[in-house]
Every structure is written in C-alpha cells, then in structure tokens.
Amino acid sequence: MKVTVVGTGYVGLTTAVSLAYLGHNVIGIDKDEQKIAMLLEEKSPIHETGIEVLLKEVRHNLYFTSNTLEAVGLSDIIIIAVGTPSRPDGSADTQFVENAVREIAEGFLDGHTYIIVMKSTVPIGTNRRVQYVIEATLREKDIKAEFFVASNPEFLREGMALWYSFFPDRIVIGSEHNEVIEKLRLLFKPILEQTFSPPAFIPRPQGYQLPPLIITDPTSSEMIKYAANAFLATKISFVNEIAGLCEKVGADIVEVTRGMGADPRIGAPFLQAGLGWGGSCFPKDTKALQALANEYDYSLPILKAVCEINQRQIYLIIEMLQKHLKVLRGRTIGIFGLAFKPNTDDIRDAPALEIIKELLTRDATIKVHDPIAMVNMRNVLSSNQVEYCEDPYVLANQCDAIIIATEWEAYRHLDYSRVKTNMRNPILIDARNCLDVHEIRRLGMIYNGIGRV
Template identity: 50%
Template sequence: MSHPPTLHSPLKVAVVGTGYVGLGTAALLAYFGHQVVGLDIDQDKVAMLRRGELPIYEPGLGELMAVCGDRLRWTDDYASAIPDADVIFICVGTPPLPGGQPDLRYLAAAAQDVARNLNGKMQVVVNKSTVPVGTGDWVTRIIEEHAPDYKAHQYNVVSNPEFLREGTALFDSLYPDRLVLGGNNEHGVARLLELYAPLIEQDFEAPAHVPRPAGYTRPEVVATSLSSAEMIKYAANAFLALKISFANEIAGLCERVDADIEEVVRGIGSDTRIGRQFLSAGAGWGGSCFGKDTSALISTGEEYGYDMPILRAAVTINLRQRQLIVAKLQKHLHRLQGKRVAVLGMAFKPNTDDLRDAPAHDTIARLNELGATVVAHDPVAMERARREWGHLKYVEAESAGAALVGADAVILMTEWKQYAELDWNEAVKTMRQPVVIDARNVLRGGLPGGTLERIGRRGQSQPQPQSGPALHLKPEATK
C-alpha cells in the first residue's frame, strides 16, 4: 500500500463542493499529508461520503481516499470547516445559463458563507471553479463585504484552475503538465506553493494503482495574475474544442473525396506543432467543460463588443456533428417510425458516469421525435440517467448484446472498451437489420453480412476476408 509523504508543515484545508473537482482535490491534498475537510450543503452526499461511498464514478478515487484515513473528513457545516483552514478551495458548479454565460449563483453563495466564517488569521481562498475573467476580483469584494473585521492582505484570493479529464482524473492530478496559480499579491501564491510542494517536487510515493509514468519529472509552475489564470482555463478548453471541431469538419470532406480521416489526422498529428491529441472525429464533444467554456468566452466577447467567429464556428460544427449521426442512420433505414434502435453508451466519454452535454442525450431525443423505439446501455451511467434523463424515452438493456437483439440498427455513442471488444460479427446476427453506426470510429475491419458506417471513413457493407478478429479497439481510443 502506498503512503503519503511526511510534510514538515502540513496545512489545514477546506474544500467547498464535492463534485468531480472537489472530491479529487480533497483526496489529492489529504494523500499528500494535509488535514482536509470536504464540505457540501447536500446532507445526503455528506452522509454517503462518511460511509465511504462515492456520489460519482471515477476510477481509482475510492482507493486513494481510503489511504487518506482520518486526514480526510466530511461536513455540511461551514462553521466547522472554514475558521481553522489555512487554505479554502471553492469547487462549486458554474452551469451555463440559456445565453451561454456561466451561472455564478452557487459561487457567490459559497464565497459569502466562506467569508462569514473566516477567523482573522492569514487565509487563502482558492477559486478552482471555472469562472469568467474578473471573477477573482469579484470574490475579493464579496470577502471584503462579508468577512468579519476585514483587513487588507489578511485574506488572499488565488485562481488555481483544474485541467482534469474525467476518467483519468487521478493521473492528471498526480502528474500534471502544469500548475497554474494566479494572484494579485505574492502571499496567496506563496501559500499555494507550500501546499503543492509534494506535487511540484514529485517526492511523494506514487499510489500503486496510479504509478508515475516513465520519464515524468515535474509540472511547470505558471505563476501569473488572477485574470490571466482565469483566461488560461477558458482558452485551453476552447482550443481543445477547436481541434475536435476541426477534425470533424475535415472528416466531412474526407467522406466526399474518398479520403480516410484516421489516416489524415495521423499524418497531420505527427507534426509536433499540431499534435495528435483531440484530433478525433466522431459525435463531437460533450461534458461539463468544452461547450460551457467556449460559450462563456463568446459571451464575454459580446460584453466587450468583440466577436469571436472561430469559436462560433466550432460550436456550430459540434451541433452539426450530432445531427449527422441520425442522418447516417436515416440513409440506411429511411423512415425511423416504428424502428428499434440500440444506443450503446450514454456518458459523454468512457470511464465516467457524467451525462452533462452528452451527445447520446441529443441522439436519443431526436430518435424519440422521429418515432423510433430506443434501447440504451451504458456500463456505469444508467443509474445516473434514471435520475437525470427521465424526460427521455428509452428501454434499458442489461448488456450491450441484449441491446442489439431484434434491433434495426445500433449506434455506438461512447467508446467504452467493452463495446470495442464485443464480438460484433456474432452480435449483429441477432439484429433484425445489421446496421452499425460507429459514431466514435472505434471499430476496425469489415463487418461481414452487415453495414458499418463511420465518421470520415469509408463504410464497409460487403463481406471482407478476415485474418483474425474482424473488429478491435484502436489504440488511441483509451486515451
């Protein structure tokens, strides 16, 4: 079993919010040896965490929390968490409003409750939620207004954005590319450098289930202003969204000129100035970050009379990509009224149960509108879907194979490893019509006796000679 480093001066930390970011932050800092209390106003979530249960699915997180022991506790009471804390992280949600701007109500409420419970010593309030440029200054004003006996430089606000990928959050937390710390004075940033010393120096013993990658040394520390740190987070996510939309736009042209998007992105991604990551054609991006953050940047530009046409185009292409999936289905089935369609994958990506802005949601909704009967399956997200997707009409399947039985078509929406390893040549024999729409370009090879439609790649509807398993997982699909 791995053990945390022995710190010369462990700090007391409070983490407000127990979502994907808050839970990961709390577990990471407790693993490093700090005394951490996680706070959430949802008493049911706090009760779950006290029982050792997780309200989210994230591989390896439960094991890391178990190692932390009594260095990690949970509460719903600000008064028991904030006064003694040296560092307070705010990790609450900032969901998008209809106009694209982030909803900052939860952040404002958390900042006010934190401020009311500050105790007079030097404390650092860290904003880890994704927020518009200028929010750090706004949080500073909230603290000035609500903190008892406020004095300048007594409480410092720092922006420390996260760059985690759900499904690999522990790896990204322990071995990050960079650590961004934004503050308007040196005191807050200095405290964060002390807090993150084990991470920066990489002198902790790596957890057995998340080993340190070969060749990894240490993260780059980017110390900057509050505004620049906030812009770095938005700009990074917007650029990654652009890469996905670019790959999808090129994929559409590949289909028309008989080129293969997989070969094209391999060729251009080999250029180190471009890189291969996030050049993946498919159903488009989803999740809690790309759509929200890109829309927020566009909205911020509008506030200053500054148009951002490249980002607008990225959003348009992403929406078009979701419509393309059903259009490919219609090409083969024509009318969908009364047809049975299997949807494999509900989470927006594999190794998470996060359903926020998942492309599968829009696909199922469109199939409902067109009169199709939908049978859906996901290895981990179906329970969450029962709570969050009650407005959609679909039948749950107990397995991927069961979903295909009697189906007129199947759409592979999430690149779960289980789906790629399915014996598709046998599975399609149980279908009424063996039409497979691979919306993530996971499957390789031909599909004897069936029709395989992919994104930016030539479909295969005729039997092909096989020298092994007909379909298998492409290596980059697990990244």
C-alpha cells in the same frame, strides 16, 4: 497545511482526496447531506477511477461536513470548487460561488490570515468580485481577519481525474502577492517536485517531466482555462470538419489524422473524429467565452463555427440512419454508450442524449446500454421513453441499427457476429471510430464511421 475544499463534485472531491494523500489535513464541505453521509462512509458520490480506494487510504487526513462555519476557522487555504452552470445567455452563473464565499467569510476568525483559492471555472473578473463580497461580509460581521484571493484553475479530465491531479501538465497560479504564491507553491510542492510515492494503482508515468508552475495575474489565469478548453474543442471540431470532406473525396480520416498528429506542432491528442464533444466543461466554457465576448461587442467567429460543427455531428448521425433506413418512424435503434466519454457516468451534454432526443422526435423506438451511466440516464429519460438493457446482446435483438456513441473498451471486444445475428438489419454506426472497419464489414455488417472509407 490545513485545507478546506468547498464542493465535493468531480473537481472538489478529487482535489480533496489528492491533497490529503500528499499529507495535508483536509476538510471537504458540501451542502448535500446525502453526499456527506456517503463520503463519511468512504463511498464516492461520483464514478472516478480509484477514488474510493484513496478515500479509505487517506481517512486519517480527510473529513467531510456540511457545516461551513465549523470547517473554515482554522484553515490556512480554502479552495472553492462549486459549480458555475450556464445561464440562458451562455454566461456562467456564479451564485454558488458568491454564496460559498459569504459563508466562508462568516467563519473567519479575528487575527487569522486566509488564502481563498478559486478552482471553479469562473468568468473573467470573478477574483475581484470575490474580494469585494468577502470584504463586505467581514465589515457586516465586524470580523478582523486578513485574506487573499488567488486563481488556480483545474485541468482535470473525467475518468482520469486522480492521474491528472498527481501528474498534471502544468499548475497555474494567478496572484500578485508573493506570500500567496509561496504558500501555494508549498501546497503543491510534492507534485511540482514529484517527491511523493504515488498510489500503487496510479504509477508515475515513465519519462514524466516535472510540471511547470505558471505564475500570472488573476485575470490571465481565469482566461487560461477558458482559452485552453476552447482550443481543445476547436481541434475536435476541426477534425470532424475534415472528416466530412474525407467522406466526399474517399480519404480515411484515421489515416489523415495519423499523418497530421505526427507533426509535433499539431500533436495527436484531440484529433479523433467522431460524435463531437460534450460533458460538463467544453459546452459550458465555449458558451461562457462567447458570452464574455458579447459583453465587449467582440466577435469570435472561429469559436462560433466550432460550436456549430459540433452540433452538426448529431444531425450527421441522423442522416446516416436515414440513408440506410429511409424512414425512422417505427424503427428500433440501439445506442451503445450514454456517458459523454468512457470511464465516467457523467451524461451532462452527452452527445448520446442529444441523439436520443432527436430520434424520439422522429418516433423511433430506442434501446440503450452503458456500463455505468444508465442510472444517471434514468433520471433524465424514463423507461417509457427508452428501453434500458443490461446486456448489449439483448439490446441488439430486433434492432434496425446500432450507434456506438461512447467508445467504452467493452464495445471494442463484443462478438459482433453475435450482435449481427440478433439484429433485424445489421447496420452499425460507429460514431466514435473505435472499431476495425474491415473486420466489421467482413462479418457482413453495414458499417458507417465518421470520415471512414
């Protein structure tokens, strides 16, 4: 099929590359000329495992441009994957979506039929709004084209976005038109039936079950994405709440969640206690869901508590530091990890950033390290505010405490006896519970995890 993907961020670029790999002819659109220049040189503007390898491999099926009108004319399917940032009230701002669909409609050709697929996470009712905007644009431009709007929410996970593109848990299509459903079923057929040969570096998981195709109405499809993310955020905040009680009674949250997660009704994923959730999805989507509820004068007390608990985790770390160091002013605190999760350079709503800001208000000296996210952090915090260290052992020099804020694999394998030797006070706050508590304490370090004994 001829597919146009509007937006080349995490979702758009991953979608474009994976569809091109499956054999579709894909054009990626972005208004950022610098991004387009990089992509045309087969370089990725985002850090995502394997993306540059596939950019080279699928170059015969994939092209990038900033010219929307040029790209959409002969397309069968147009996928919208632009950002929907939060407004001050928490609701999702759809201006980029509306701007994109107006431009798309202006590129329609008389007599052609188009399927517009909403992959961006959008407020409930956006599919109807998009329908109206396109109809108005076609009337204004006197274009005689037929189109349909469908919802296809994404469930990617940064750091493993390609993996979840090829081996999803499910594919959701929100449409009430059989011809649209069949066209999208055909688009995703290689994934639904797993008839493709996966890239060598992303082998098909042993025992992988074919993903279900969930067909529903557009409104329910839009709600599925918000509800799924809100529930995952709830699991994380719930286990963090239990971790706090574990510390009070002397239980170990790692053992507790091991027992909980063995119950198939609960499951182990997202039961890791720690610093809480961040990134581009959970914070934005939980706020948007609360804003939606406010529109209908409906309360979501569980979700409100979920967000409050998540914010509380930041202050819990500050309290741990104060317990050990008393006064933080003038202390040197090291931060291992800046990205909101491992295997990405994304620092949007990263808990590490919130901790740094809190420590700066207390006049602490901050030293930071991250395998790949320091470039992005420099765009947020200057070198006058924090000291950027390329080597974690250099970071440890004269530190009064170190916080592990992102569970990068590299931090599990550091020589912590060397880290301890370099520090002024051997205090380690493992805010991701990623280290062996007994091993660290055996080295003579003061170890604090989340809900650990």
